[in-house]
Amino acid sequence: MAPTRRQFFRGVGALVLAGVGMHRASAQARARVVVVGGGFGGATCAKYIRRADAALEVTLVEPRRQFITCPFSNAVIAGRRELASVTQSYDALRQRHGVPVVHASATAIDPATHRVRLDDGSTLAYDRLVLSPGIELRWGAIAGYDAAASEVFPHAWEAGPQTMLLRHQLEAMADGGLVLIAAPAEPYRCPPGPYERASLIAHYLKTHKPRSKLLILDAKDAFSKQELFRTAWERLYPGLIEWIPQSQSGRVVRVDARAHTVSTDFDDYSPAVANIIPPQQAAAIARFAGLDGGQGWCQVRADSFESVVHAGIHIIGDAALANPMPKSAFSANNQAKACAAAIVALLHGEAVPAPALMNTCYSLVAPDYGISIVAVYRVVDDKIVTVNDSSGVSPLDAPAETRSAEAEYAQSWYTNIAADTFG
Amino acid sequence: MTFRPEFSPQRARWQRFFYVILIWLSLGLLRPSAEAADSAAPRGSALINACAACHGPDGRSQGAIPAIDNLSTEDFIAALQAFRAGTRQGTVMTRIAKGVDDAELRAMATYLAGRRGR
Numbered sequence: 001m002a003p004t005r006r007q008f009f010r011g012v013g014a015l016v017l018a019g020v021g022m023h024r025a026s027a028q029a030r031a032r033v034v035v036v037g038g039g040f041g042g043a044t045c046a047k048y049i050r051r052a053d054a055a056l057e058v059t060l061v062e063p064r065r066q067f068i069t070c071p072f073s074n075a076v077i078a079g080r081r082e083l084a085s086v087t088q089s090y091d092a093l094r095q096r097h098g099v100p101v102v103h104a105s106a107t108a109i110d111p112a113t114h115r116v117r118l119d120d121g122s123t124l125a126y127d128r129l130v131l132s133p134g135i136e137l138r139w140g141a142i143a144g145y146d147a148a149a150s151e152v153f154p155h156a157w158e159a160g161p162q163t164m165l166l167r168h169q170l171e172a173m174a175d176g177g178l179v180l181i182a183a184p185a186e187p188y189r190c191p192p193g194p195y196e197r198a199s200l201i202a203h204y205l206k207t208h209k210p211r212s213k214l215l216i217l218d219a220k221d222a223f224s225k226q227e228l229f230r231t232a233w234e235r236l237y238p239g240l241i242e243w244i245p246q247s248q249s250g251r252v253v254r255v256d257a258r259a260h261t262v263s264t265d266f267d268d269y270s271p272a273v274a275n276i277i278p279p280q281q282a283a284a285i286a287r288f289a290g291l292d293g294g295q296g297w298c299q300v301r302a303d304s305f306e307s308v309v310h311a312g313i314h315i316i317g318d319a320a321l322a323n324p325m326p327k328s329a330f331s332a333n334n335q336a337k338a339c340a341a342a343i344v345a346l347l348h349g350e351a352v353p354a355p356a357l358m359n360t361c362y363s364l365v366a367p368d369y370g371i372s373i374v375a376v377y378r379v380v381d382d383k384i385v386t387v388n389d390s391s392g393v394s395p396l397d398a399p400a401e402t403r404s405a406e407a408e409y410a411q412s413w414y415t416n417i418a419a420d421t422f423g
Numbered sequence: 424m425t426f427r428p429e430f431s432p433q434r435a436r437w438q439r440f441f442y443v444i445l446i447w448l449s450l451g452l453l454r455p456s457a458e459a460a461d462s463a464a465p466r467g468s469a470l471i472n473a474c475a476a477c478h479g480p481d482g483r484s485q486g487a488i489p490a491i492d493n494l495s496t497e498d499f500i501a502a503l504q505a506f507r508a509g510t511r512q513g514t515v516m517t518r519i520a521k522g523v524d525d526a527e528l529r530a531m532a533t534y535l536a537g538r539r540g541r
Contacts, residue, residue, distance in 0.1 A: 048472065330476050337472045341465070356469040358522065360477055360515055374515045376522020390522030394514065405487070406514055409477075412486025416479040423480065 031056055031127040031347045034116055036106045036285055038062030038090060040069075041132030041317030041332035044421045046099045048340035056347065059124060060093065061116070063105045067422070070190060071329045072414050073159035077167045078200035080367055086159065086414075088422040096423075106133075106285045111310035128343045131291070131298075132317040132332065133283035134158075135189050141279040142182070143254040152257040153274040156197075157189060169273045170201065175209040177272030180262055182252040183218045184279045187297065189318050189327045191224035192373070194277055196363040199229065202237040203366050215271070216243045217264060219251040219279075224326070225363060225373055225393050232365040252276065282319035297321045302379040304342035304352045305335055314339050324386055325377060331359050333421055357384060362410035370394075370406030463526070467534030470527055477515075481538045492539060496532040503528050 035046045038060050046060045067088045075081040090101045104118040109129065116124050137155060139146040145153070154166040170179065179201060183194035198216050205212040214237075222245075223229075233241045244250040249266040255276060262269045262276070281287065281296035291309050292298050298315040299308045305320060307313045316339050317332035325331045338355030345352050357377035362370050375391035377384045394406060471482065474491065478484045482492035491499065505511035506520035513520075523531070 333476050334473055337469070341469060353465050353469060356466075356473040358473050358519065360519070372515050374518050376519055387522040390518055392518045402514060408487035409514065412484065412488040413477050415485045416488060417476045419485065420475045420480050 032125060033058045033128045033130065033343060033347075034061060034124045034126040035059070035130040035132065036061045036116065037132035037134060037283075037317070038064070038067055038093075038101065039132060039134055039317065039332065040329040040417070040421050041134075041336045042130065043067070043088075043090070043093060044333045044336035045130050045132060045316060045340050045343075047093060047097050047421070048337050049343055050097045050099060052340060052344045053347075054098065056344070058099050060090070060099050060101045061104060061106050061118060061124070062090070062101060063103055065103055066090070068159040068163070069329065069414075069418070070157070070159045070193070071417075073156070073163045074193070074197045074200050075364065075367075076159075076163050077156060077170070077197065078204040079167060079171070080200065083160075083164060088418055090422070092423050109285070109288050109291075109310075109313070111289055111313060114312060127312070127347060129313045130339060130343070131286045131313060131315045131319060132336065133285050133319055135280040135318045135327075136283045138279045138281055142252055142276065144257065145255045145276055145278055149255055149257040150276070152260070153255055153262070153276045155277055156275060157193075157277050157280075166273070166275055170204060173209065173212070173272045176211040177209070177213075178269070179205065179212060179214045180269055180271035180274040181214070181216045182262065182274070182276045182278075183216055183220070183223070184277050185219040185246070185251075187321075187323075187327060188277070188280045190361075191326050191328075192229075192361060192363045194218075195223055195225070195229045196365070197275070198241055199233070199237075199363070199365040200367075202233070202240050206237055206240060212240075212272075214241045215269070216241065217250045217252050217262070217269075218243060218245050221245040221247050224361075225371055227396055228371045228393055229363075229365065231396060232369060232371070236366055236369065280318075282315075286315055286319035291315065295321070302382050302384045303338070303355055304346070305339040306342070314343065322384060324375070325357065325359055325384060326361065328359060328361050329417065330361060333417055334358055355379060358390075360413070362406060362413055364407055364410055365403075366407075368407050369403040370408070370410045371403070372406055372409075463530035464534060464537075466527060467530030467532075470523065470531045471534050471538070474531075482535055492535060494532075494535070496529075496536050499532040499535060500525075500528045503531075 033049055035042045046058045049056055049058050069086045072086045076083055093099045094101055104120040106116050107119050108117040114126050154162045156162040156166040181194055181198055202214050249264045252264055254263040262274050282292055282298055286298050291307055298319055299321050300315050305314045305316050307315055316335040318327040342352045360374045362372045364370055371394045373393045376387045378387055477488055478491050484490040503520045506513050506516045
């Protein structure tokens, strides 16, 4: 059965209208997304946008040719892993997911004309911009601690040469030396990170330089997984690790790289090796054009991670204020997927879907001793809230098999999140 | 609509043209609705994508963390419900399972089954 000529023309009229609609849809489907920052947030976001809609053009801007991850860099510092094992490539993103990777730094954004400028002189136009640039260390927040001082007292809070510098200093240190770690106040990248680092360095010292001591000078009075860490330290490294909280003059206020001293308000230390983890803020590009509201970190909508300051710009990972989610690789990867789903929906003129937000962080207290913290979140009234009972840490009284299982899970987690992000 | 039974070559051309365009449009329009038809699908994919950070892309884990891509829909739901109820021992999953409800578990299991072999 078929239409008459008149019906046919009426039908063609409808089809032409439908065609116009489709043409518009496909024009939107060719929308351009620029992602700045190729870590766990940015790489995941680029990949998952393309996975959801291969018609979208996604460009990743990342100055580094390969990405050295902070996760498991503490194991490199302690001599348990090599840097190559925490180095990730952008090949799969380019070849498997069709994401061009531009090795340049974003230097400026024009939120009005939707353009981002790169330090190679080029400009990229975007329909949606994702910023996942990570952190910037606040040089000078601790008096005397700048880039030059970090060559003497490494921060090792951005993985790479700093990671190896700290490792080599520990290897060169004589037995009996004092190792000092300065931990910052919240918020900072990877809340349990300084304590995992202390643990793995303690493991190295106990094994190779047993007369040495490790001192943590802390700018706060409590830290992530505190009971679990301290209980484990007493059992695994008795007398080796000492933690000095802020209220007992733990906050480092000054370093002198030339004199090789580290000072709090009341005490001066002359460590053999000092790892200074300074206060941080969102990387410069995420503070451009008032995106951080002068707070140092960027406030975003809880469902789409779109900036509350400038429409069309999304901020994920460490640079974003996403409390109670911690600044972790898992959070960045997780937020990236929520952001990707939101961007795909918005570019298709659809409602932003409810995000599936969660976090899992493993820490190694020893190579065969792992602990974890997890939480599942929901968005309520544009706020991220923790789902009752879903959050928590490993039990304090867990048997050794649980600790070794969590240590193995931590290794497996790294392999899997790296494949999920860069594979 | 009225249809005329008699044959004319001219009309046959119109008809062929009409059907070709109709099929072409249907293919274009139906493509995205395969997922939209099931309103639970976006929730399932969002949650499973979140799981991928530990369990690997589409649940294909490497190493000690169990793969979840090979679980039947029933086994997947039963495992998560047992973690949530505390009747199955686990590490992080006894905590995480408390953050998802039964409708979400079904959506996740359905999405995983759909991704299998892809």
